[in-house]
Amino acid sequence: MKIGELATRAGVSPRLVRYYEQQGLLAPTRQANGYRAYDEQHVARVIRIAGLVQAGLPTRLVKEVLELEDAAADERPSCPRTVADMLAHELTGIEERIACLSRSRDTIRDYLARTEHAALLSEREAAPA
Amino acid sequence: MKIGELATRAGVSPRLVRYYEQQGLLAPTRQANGYRAYDEQHVARVIRIAGLVQAGLPTRLVKEVLELEDAAADERPSCPRTVADMLAHELTGIEERIACLSRSRDTIRDYLARTEHAALLSEREAAPA
């Protein structure tokens, strides 16, 4: 699959896909003509990348998380202490973000529930965005 | 309290505090000399703002969420349908971010647990950042 299809399926622009590649987050193969070639896994990966970036992680961090997932098959991955420290630190940051977002979610949810538009909440469940 | 103390206590730069004000997120009073004056609530608010921004919400959204919280005291707040729609939409976005971050959190957590540095996890609980 070429970049246009990938981008459409992942819901981003081709430009962004190239940017992610430039940041080392994506490594498509190339066809003889120089076109980038993607497969199904790349679609999922781009969606994941965009989600993390959207959630406030800098691409540098996204890269590390994805590398972890890639290496997740290893049973007992080796990991120098310094890297482990970094990850533990990042983990804390992520947990803080989750806590912050959860609070916002509750705020909005409660608010909608108390307005005359509570129906929107169940609507969303029926037909998720 | 003046901007310097506020900034220190909230863990951000004075510059950022002024920026948030400029974005309509903060409305300090002024002393006779023109200095901005803050109270305890402002400290919490700035921390909250920084957290939301850090978590990937644009200031425009942060503003709306905070306004909601401010008005949360109202029992049956009125809310035009269009605004409610917007909020419902944002709620979905926030939920997606939470899901994405949660997955990253699990990835990192599992990874650390499987390395020889699992101890870092419990360390963090003892002495949170």
Added chain:
DNA sequence: CTAAACTCTGACATTGATGTCAATGTCAAG
């Protein structure tokens, strides 16, 4: 009183994530 530390405003710089445009190549359909 003076010097250091802080504040104000306003302008300019930067970084990260994207968009856009240009010049060129490729491919598929008519």
Added chain:
DNA sequence: CTTGACATTGACATCAATGTCAGAGTTTAG
């Protein structure tokens, strides 16, 4: 073969979030 859609690279533009600096006033410590 030609035209239109899509690809490539690279440069430039933009927007939000911040940093930094300058010039001027204020406050506080010595």
